[in-house]
Amino acid sequence: MKKLMVLVAALALVAGSAMTAAAADWNFYGSARIATFFTDLDQADTTNYGENLQGNSRIGATVKVSDEVTGGFEYGTGVNVRKLYGEWNFGAGSLLVGQTYTPLNYFYSNQVYGTDNDMLAQGGVYSGREGMLRLKFGGFQIAVLAPKDPVFGGAAATEVSMPGIEANYNLVMDNFSFNLGAGYQSYELLGTATGDHDVDSYVVALGAKTGFGGFSLGGNVYIGENVGNIMALSLDGDNAWNDGNADWDGTNVVDNEAMGFILVATFKANDMFAFEAGYGYAEAEQMGGLLDDNEVQTYYVQSTITLAPGVFITPEIGVIDGEETGSEEITYYGAKWQINF
DSSP, rough: HHHHHHHHHHHHHHHHHHHHHHHHHHEEEEEEEEEEEEETTTTTTEEEEEEOOOOEEEEEEEEESSSSSSEEEEOOSSEEEEEEEEEEEEEEEEEEEEEEEEEEEOOOOOOOOHHHTTTTTTTTOOOEEEEEEEEEEEEEEEEEEEEOOOOTTTEEEEEOSSSSEEEEEEEEEESEEEEEEEEEEEEEEETTTTEEEEEEEEEEEEEEEETTTTTTEEEEEEEESOOOOOOOOOOTTTTTTOOOOOOEEESSSEEEEEEEEEEEEEOOSSEEEEEEEEEEEEEEETSSSSSOEEEEEEEEEEEEEETTTTEEEEEEEEEEOOGOOOOOOOEEEEEEEEEEO
């Protein structure tokens, strides 16, 4: 009799779980992306062809359990978790628990070279996807997340006494949108030869976009100190530069003042053809003259060709120039091929 009761209870649990899963609304999606580009390296005087599955190809789902509870997940190549979160709408606002884009992410550019670089490493505002607790009230959102706390300067360890904080306000009107955001984090280096040292970082960012008819113009600007400790300014090997992190002069922490901006113009001729041009610039200056100013810029033109709903080819030609970093100037041309499903 006891075994029968256990079996009935197990069957009831499985049935209840199945009913709960069936009641949720699951919407699956995916995006396959192939990059085909020629890259000219100025100093090496070489031209290389590359063809690869982009790392930001993805598959995922959004889930609606009820009017109050939603969620989602997204996996990239690798397989790495891009997003995994749940969100509770409590009426006055919503609480998100998990990993997704933090408040400081502005996507005004569609630059496709460098795994959809979007000029994020050359003047864009990009903090990436992080695990966090986020509150959202209308167009305002604020999140607490684990701060980036690299050990450097001969320190034995770091001490983190508060989370990183990011906030953003987004306003959307008929032909105009606006973003105003900020981030702050702090941690302490322990056990250096000259004692313990604070590493403080902040950034303030402003973005906007407007459009009339088929034309649109958008961009952003940011300023801050040790911005690289908050924002993901170096995205990969093609786009890397000295990204505004705090540094060490052998005795003390050297703060790094940074700024950047991008400007993007687009024109949609019809449902098949759209055109875009963009320019981005960023610089970092270490206080105390430890190193010279470090600058980077990029510019490009492209056309997005829509062959069918969800099927795109984006030919693009552009330049990424590290200027005073000593890195090679990259001239590239080719296309991204993408099918969303």
